[in-house]
Amino acid sequence: MTVITRFAPSPTGFLHIGGARTALFSFVYAKRHGGKFLLRIEDTDRERSTQEAVDAIFEGMKWLGLNSDFDEIYQTKRFDRYAEVVQQMLAAGTAYHCYASKEELDQMRAEQQARKEKPRYDGRWRPEAGKVLPTPPEGVKPVVRFKNPVDGQVVLKDLIKGDIVFDNKELDDLIIARGDGVPTYNFCVVVDDYDMGITHVIRGDDHVNNTPRQINILQALGATLPAYAHVSMILGADGAKLSKRHGALGVMEYRAMGFMPDALLNYLIRLGWSHGDQELFTREEMFAKFDFDHVSASPARFDMEKAYWVNHQYLKSIDPAIVAPEFDWHLRRIGADPAKGPDLKAVIEQQRERCRTLVEMAEKSKFLFEDLEAYNEKDAAKHFTADAAVLLEELAANLSALPEWTAPALHEAVNGFAEGKGLGLGKIAQPIRVAVVGMAISPPIDQTLFLLGRERTLARLAAAVATIKSKN
């Protein structure tokens, strides 16, 4: 049996972090078992679904590299099929028409709640042997309800939570088709999962309570049940539920914060899943090792600090060529022109040790790609002394005479210069930094000068000397 999993978001907003994790679990599980993964857009709520949201979901999934093995599927394009199944069920007697109005239903629920009962449909239009149904009112388009079994139990064998038992008497007859004929969520999911041969339904655990009804519908259809895995949700750092109003961010915002997609995936997969003490996983390792036996059933908080740490580990260990395109994106984003500086891979190599995010990397590297606008005030005040000006001037002369502009040659020149003066390297390296970077933070000074290049280094040293002199 080929494993087929799916991610089925409703397009009412961007792809958020919790959705991304469920998508990841589904994707990775399929890959792990040599199966397929599909993306299905659940857009039957035409009021709330938007094309922007659809685009945002695709964009997020694409950036994360969670690609579908099929063309995208929209539920709104499958209405004929749903209608067909509704007819089948009506004919088979596993579904029936209900003429109760919304007002009637609201009143029923209100009364039940007043009596401290669980609000549910009372079955007034449910056909039963020997029962006389009311006469359908004029001009009312009935909804279609599923005829849920009255007794017995439904056992949900959840891969994460274990067996969960529901009594059928807790379940009511849910609506599967609205008065206007548009089918509802619980029904579409079932038909889709059935038609598409989904073997493993992996979704948020807010769906646990829907599952017994879905299982009953599946059984009424004579389908074999898929396996279920209900993933707990992700909480904010404060332990509160993530919502649009409270800290929920779209996946693309993590890109803007400077995350590499695989790093975000790595952080996400460890949120809930574990493999012994291992923290870092390449994509391939995730595919090879992921399993539901080690997925936690309890909700987890999103810890930005740890996410940054994971991102940093990625930046430090992966091939700079993989980082380069994202780095390029970030440089442009802050107005720097990647073409106006050294090879990005070389910059990444030097900067990645000190940058947890690509935002930081871009900020700390922009001096290589644009003209220096100003010196950091504190750093200049500390390192731009009269003595420094003399040293910088002399060093600049030495550097301009250098036969080749390489890191080893620069290392030799700067260290030799400091030694010759009987100074610690810091005495000269720091003023140089401020002069060429604009601040006292950069890669090792030889690497910094090498990346900057001869022409710009000498120009910036001269400019710094002039600045210092004009001040004194």
Next chain:
RNA sequence: GCUCCUAUCGUCUAGAGGCCUAGGACGGGGCCCUCUCAAGGCCUAAACCCGGGUUCGAAUCCCGGUAGGAGCGCCA
């Protein structure tokens, strides 16, 4: 209210009855290294929600509390 789920350091987690004096990681504190920022190395503080049971033995199994959460739509 009813049904369902969950519960180990601040956070993510390891843990499948003895291997637990509860391990790892992030973050915190300290020391070392050092041209800056980092990185790295070493050390350190920090947890089994509570109460009963089962057992020779329980973080692990059972029951009951408590606390958090989800669901109870002609939303998904």
